[in-house]
Amino acid sequence: MLRAGLVTTSAAALGTLPVATANAAPQLPADPFTLGVASGDPDSRSVILWTRLAIDPLADDGRGGMPNRSYPLSWQIADDERFRRVVRSGQAVARPDYGHAVHVTADGLRPGREYYFRFRQGRYLSPVARTVTAPAADESPAALAMSFVSCSQYEHGWFTGYRRLAEDQPDLILHLGDYQYEYKANSYVAPTGNVRDHAGPETVDLAGYRQRHAQYKTDPDLQAAHSAAPFVVVFDDHEVDNNWAADIPEHAEDAPGFIDRRAAAFRAYYENMPLRPTSIPQGAAIQIYRRLQWGKLANFHLLDTRQFRDDQGCGDGYDHDCPEAVDPNRSITGAEQERWLVDGFRRSTATWDVIGQQVFFAQRDNDQGPLKTVSMDAWDGYAASRDRITKAWVDAKVRNPVVLTGDVHAHWASDLKLDYDDPDSPTVGSELVCSSITSGGDGADSASGAHPWLAWNPHLRFQNNLRGYVRTKITAERMDADFRCVAKVSVPDQPVFTRASFAVFDGRPGLQQTQDNPPVAPLGKRPATEVTRDTVDWETKRP
Template sequence: MQAHLTRRGVLSLAGAGVVAAATTASLPALVRMAGTGAPTGADPFTLGVASGEPIPGGVVLWTRLAPDPLAADGSGGMPARPFEVQWQVARDEQFRSVEQQGTYVARPELGHSVHVEIDGLRPGRDYYYRFRAGDAISPVGRTQTAPPDRSSVALNFAVASCAMYEHGYFTAYRHMAEENPDFVVFLGDYIYEHGPHEYQSPTGNVRTFANGHTYTLADYRIRYAQYKSDPDLQAAHAVAPWIVTWDDHEIDNNWADQVPENDGQTPEQFLRRRAAAAQAYWENMPLRHSSAPSGIHMQLYRRLSWGRLATFHVLDTRQYRSDQPCGDGTKVGCEERFDPERTLTGAEQEAWLLDGLARSDAAWNVLAQQIFFAQRDSAAGPPERNYLDSWDGYAASRDRIVHGIIERRPSQPVVLTGDAHRNYAADLKTDFYDQSSETFGVEFVGTSITSTGDGSDSNSGGRTIMSESPHIKFFNNHRGYFRCHVTRDIWQTDFRVLPYVSEPGAPVATRASFITEREHPGLQSA
């Protein structure tokens, strides 16, 4: 079947779970030969397609073969041997003008995942891609290369985080895809590690995990397969490249380097778990081979540029951090958080970040990272109460970054943050205790896709935080994402919210919009 597909056509077919463009209903040859017991007509592309890591000459193309995605052994229903997967990149949706094509060997030890690193494409262009395995052809994905290095072309992108499958439907991904962003920045908690209904939403769990608490490689593979079988998530991946980093739930709640949450794991058990989770993360994300894990270690902090308009400094605030102070949690009077020996990024990543900021000639310098950067006091009146898994738990580490930015004076810093399950917008101050101190940048904190279930416009906790932390200018408790429109002189962020996630099909609306000017740091209502 050949079909003419617009960009919206790519989206609608991916969202409906339809295999687009030249798909055959016959049993894929790879399944038929393997005799896996998969049903007749089994599709090896049940997890969809994705792209990521856009550079001027190319992107990474991703898929994973899984005719039986929830197979109990984590194999996706694939036999334990390599299979060749053909790939194509074209300028048009009908693949009349194929720019590049080739073959990738998908191996069982890497979950039959495919990570094709494309180079040599034209900068700043849309491309379409697909895969073939045996007789089956994948859905068509749309991707985009970054503009030329000296370009200042405008940018539109979306930011998301925190998708707890059991807490709601992924309608926000569908709306995000319909806006046709240039790319998506995902800031962690792509999956959650809990067993069925261990983590209860205040508004009730509306879906159920297919397997138990994740500890092994098979556990994590099944969890990713369940997520990636969701049509709304597939649509968001199929329409634009993604730039991803992880937070805690890709492995274990509030883990810190080699220290797990206090849930009965021995250090040895946690390190085995961390290695398994890192491998599954790489298998399921459109990342380059330079990010492939080696044991427990995975290179995730990196830099990507959108011409001279913006440089994205993507951080990893989990692998290198000191353990949370004062036993973690939200605490009053934790002096340990000021200890100058404590680090959130590790010394090497901190030096890498500050060096990159010093060298950058971009109009905007974006810190894409996981946890609340600005100071946040959640207690009415003294004493101060801080959430210690965020930068507040590592105050000296944050001060080093702030002072480094002030010394180096890179063009306008913007911090993009996930994790909080709430929307916030904040001015970044050289001294958060002195509101008259210099505002050197802004932070946009995105709410969750679904985590904590149906939200509300506001709540008493948010009102207290804004009262006690006047540099925080906006709070909202709905679910959703935010989108950014960036030109050389103006950055605009729109907070896109859904009234509910406990049922599919919720509408989306803009709750608030803010701008910041490159020459005049600080938030202004749009």
């Protein structure tokens, strides 16, 4: 790990990198914290702290303008924003072979606590950010404020949704994929036009992916979201290539070299995300499916629906009567991940089992006639895989299964069925789908009329085509979900509103609509603060 530049240190290890070593590095000519800071993957005793040094974030070589040498950093984590009560501190090294990214496992923390952290490099201080640890395994927290997002195409709009999400002050943020997009400027244009441009060509190599991640990370609204709460991330397709599946790219002519492209994308993804060392990529392979426990309240099962799937049947789009879509030998998760997920269902004693994943789970037939026309890129294209997993949570008597989804650039809410073709089939779970942060441009507000597909898909309960995110509050009794919307992303700094709210009640599968256009009320602990660089002296001693 030290050779890879993925340093894990804590207060107990302060002697491993003397201060003199840090002072020996040449002084950087400009602020290296242009990409902000982040935290992620919290457990009850630790959390990952992340930053990446870059003095010229959009440099074409992907190196962020950094010299080809290592730079030591110091870090602190405290009980308070002013760092008067520092509880852990240490040193880490940002190395060029990992893009000058740093992943610190800040351990020895207390369960279910709010903390603040920052980094220092030479005379430069990073912004201060908030993070949260999970409750202990045997604790029953009163509530969890969790929001989830997906699909932020930089060119298509301003990342206002991230800013408004940060203002809600959640305890946890799930990012369900398409954190960044691979296209060169103006090759993917929103219906209302693009408001800004990607830097560089289409991302196919490590330099390109590093540059693209850096461009996204310079956005102040995204930095605000990362500074508000820990992220738990999984990728979808655009972090690599549109609609890729396993070792197969979107276009057949791109197959030569695709494995190298995937390896570069995974490397850059790890470098730029607050992931644990278990997700360090090994060439073109990365371990991204994992489980997070939030006391007795919830288990989060995070899936990978790209790396192990069979290729899409009958093309990547919509098709009808496709034999591959119902082939029992095909899978969207791969056999090993499916066994892992089913085993998690069987072992779970949580009140809520939340499955965070990328593509539409419920059946979504877009043909009113006798043909069933569904997306080959979603779980509809892998119906047997969906059926096995659904039956597995029913057989395991999972108390409250809820699927969280991104990808489709619109809000949806669905009841989950054992048999979608039988209207009397029992409801066995719920699906909440978040819209995009920007992808697709401004979109449209469908408050005045229901989406036509809802008429012949009675398990589909709600749709809205504005941009935004989903805000939830989870307690032992219920999960409340607010579908948060921004009227326009082509105009910066717009207000946010809640278009509809649903609840899932403990022991009662399915969604209950609680209010159309309900009043907006924050779910977090306190109003958000701006990203700041604290002026309290770094050497403040902990009590």
